[in-house]
Amino acid sequence: MSKKLVVVLSAAVLMAACGNNGETKATENKDTAAAAPAAAPATSANSDKALELIAGSDCTTCHRMQKESSGATIGPAYSDVAAKYAPAADTTIDRLVKKVISGGSGVWGTVPMTPHPAMKADDVRTIVTYIMTLKK
Numbered sequence: 856m857s858k859k860l861v862v863v864l865s866a867a868v869l870m871a872a873c874g875n876n877g878e879t880k881a882t883e884n885k886d887t888a889a890a891a892p893a894a895a896p897a898t899s900a901n902s903d904k905a906l907e908l909i910a911g912s913d914c915t916t917c918h919r920m921q922k923e924s925s926g927a928t929i930g931p932a933y934s935d936v937a938a939k940y941a942p943a944a945d946t947t948i949d950r951l952v953k954k955v956i957s958g959g960s961g962v963w964g965t966v967p968m969t970p971h972p973a974m975k976a977d978d979v980r981t982i983v984t985y986i987m988t989l990k991k
Contacts, residue, residue, distance in 0.1 A: 920932065
């Protein structure tokens with residue numbers, strides 16, 4: 856019985872750690888009602904912006920750039936995401952942006968990805984577009 860309690864408590868702690876509690880890093884004001892632009896090709900400026908957005912979010916609580924040899928992460932490595940969803944068509948990017956914002960489970964295992972409703976779609980698009988460039 857105590858083993859089940861530990862598993863349940865661990866899952867609760869992980870879910871709380873992956874949540875951003877509605878906080879996001881301050882970014883430029885953009886018209887969120889406007890349609891999101893098509894994915895831009897990866898450039899140094901896009902990469903820098905994506906890395907800045909990742910660092911200012913809670914993404915690295917569960918994800919890493921590359922798979923760790925210890926396998927000690929909750930979510931998939933970004934390089935694994937890029938490999939699974941490449942080639943990255945605009946429809947794939949759109950679907951992944953929605954997935955990051957709304958959360959979900961079942962694709963990478965049983966641990967759900969916490970929703971990130973406070974993140975701006977344009978910022979998530981920048982992150983996802985960058986991640987798609989990491990295919991090995």
